Amino acid sequence: MAAFVIKSLVSQITAKHSPSDHTSSRIEIKSALISVKRRCGSKIPVLAASIHSENDQSIEAQKKKNGPLSSSHLSNSVSNGSRLRVAYQGVRGAYSESAAQKAYPNCEAVPCEQFDTAFESVERWLVDRAVLPIENSLGGSIHRNYDLLLRHRLHIVGEVKYAVRHCLLANHGVKVEDLKRVLSHPQALAQCENTLTKLGLVREAVDDTAGAAKHVALQKLEDTGAVASSAAASIYGLNILAEDIQDDSDNVTRFLILAREPIIPGTDRPFKTSIVFSLEEGPGVLFKALAVFALRQINLTKIESRPLRKQPLRASDDGNSGLPKYFDYLFYVDFEASMADENAQNALRHLKEFATFLRVLGSYPVHTSMV
Numbered sequence: 001m002a003a004f005v006i007k008s009l010v011s012q013i014t015a016k017h018s019p020s021d022h023t024s025s026r027i028e029i030k031s032a033l034i035s036v037k038r039r040c041g042s043k044i045p046v047l048a049a050s051i052h053s054e055n056d057q058s059i060e061a062q063k064k065k066n067g068p069l070s071s072s073h074l075s076n077s078v079s080n081g082s083r084l085r086v087a088y089q090g091v092r093g094a095y096s097e098s099a100a101q102k103a104y105p106n107c108e109a110v111p112c113e114q115f116d117t118a119f120e121s122v123e124r125w126l127v128d129r130a131v132l133p134i135e136n137s138l139g140g141s142i143h144r145n146y147d148l149l150l151r152h153r154l155h156i157v158g159e160v161k162y163a164v165r166h167c168l169l170a171n172h173g174v175k176v177e178d179l180k181r182v183l184s185h186p187q188a189l190a191q192c193e194n195t196l197t198k199l200g201l202v203r204e205a206v207d208d209t210a211g212a213a214k215h216v217a218l219q220k221l222e223d224t225g226a227v228a229s230s231a232a233a234s235i236y237g238l239n240i241l242a243e244d245i246q247d248d249s250d251n252v253t254r255f256l257i258l259a260r261e262p263i264i265p266g267t268d269r270p271f272k273t274s275i276v277f278s279l280e281e282g283p284g285v286l287f288k289a290l291a292v293f294a295l296r297q298i299n300l301t302k303i304e305s306r307p308l309r310k311q312p313l314r315a316s317d318d319g320n321s322g323l324p325k326y327f328d329y330l331f332y333v334d335f336e337a338s339m340a341d342e343n344a345q346n347a348l349r350h351l352k353e354f355a356t357f358l359r360v361l362g363s364y365p366v367h368t369s370m371v
């Protein structure tokens with residue numbers, strides 16, 4: 001509630017003042033924050049810190065430099081509430097940018113250096129949403145984002161599936177036979193495993209596909225190519241040596257749309273729910289957990305297990321030698337039902353009876369159209 005109050009206050013105040021008139025709007029925001037703080041208590045300081053500093057000027061300056069948001073920028077701006085601002089990981093030309101624009105066609109796509117930065121920029125009101133890859137049909141799960149879903153308190157409010165078509169890019173005048181190395185995001189390299197092996201290229205993983213293209217272009221490399229999109233080729237002035245080099249034409253990456261607040265789940269269209277839980281150790285416990293859905297004819301579309309980092313190993317309970325006996329895991333499950341559906345509510349109530357931890361990450365409409 002406090003955050004909502006502040007956000008509407010800030011947009012009212014900043015709307016009153018000209019963009020250059022930061023001093024008076026900051027003074028007014030400060031006094032408004034003091035009165036809100038009296039009403040809402042100590043939750044304010046963190047949010048206030050992000051409002052008090054120079055607002056969009058630093059973001060505009062940052063965008064002019066065309067550099068992605070880094071953690072150092074997280075504390076000094078706030079979304080001005082005009083166009084929806086959507087964070088993605090990577091630089092201009094990344095598939096994540098295209099996915100963000102597909103999810104919100106008129107959005108302002110905001111590049112972030114790391115996945116963590118994208119999560120934090122939503123939490124600190126720098127942007128309104130984040131669109132982050134969670135799995136790919138060839139490369140599998142993006143484990144980092146599964147771990148971050150648990151570490152942060154954002155909600156999944158949607159998903160978008162994007163058909164990824166990789167190109168082999170190089171500087172003009174460079175031929176395929178001149179290449180010795182290729183740069184790209186590890187997921188992209190994995191999706192083009194066969195092609196890159198046939199070409200005998202040494203792979204080097206970098207933060208994102210478009211960043212790889214940008215580096216090859218800026219450094220005018222003649223023995224190194226990049227695996228990236230055709231959009232990245234035109235943005236950074238590279239030549240497309242080969243198109244559709246992914247190992248399978250059906251190369252789809254599923255992205256999650258993350259927000260500070262959950263959506264109200266409905267039953268008016270197909271919904272999906274994502275949860276994460278952990279279980280006691282024991283024979284058949286996982287079977288029992290999955291049975292709560294099977295018994296109610298609820299279809300599971302994804303199961304992912306990730307180490308329980310706070311307690312990665314579990315000592316054996318027979319007390320022998322005290323050596324850890326089990327790896328402790330978290331289970332991430334997506335199922336095809338809305339949390340507005342009583343059947344899904346009963347399934348989770350049943351799961352809660354023997355799960356040691358359970359959190360609903362989001363209940364959101366199934367993405368149906370393809371790019």
Ligand SMILES: O=C(O)C(=O)C[C@]1(C(=O)O)C=C[C@@H](O)C=C1
Pocket residue numbers: 089090093094095096097133136142164185187188207208209210253
């Ligand atoms: O590097 C990019 O262009 C991204 O958008 C990242 C990413 C990913 O993390 O999987 C997104 C889609 C593709 O699967 C390849 C890379």
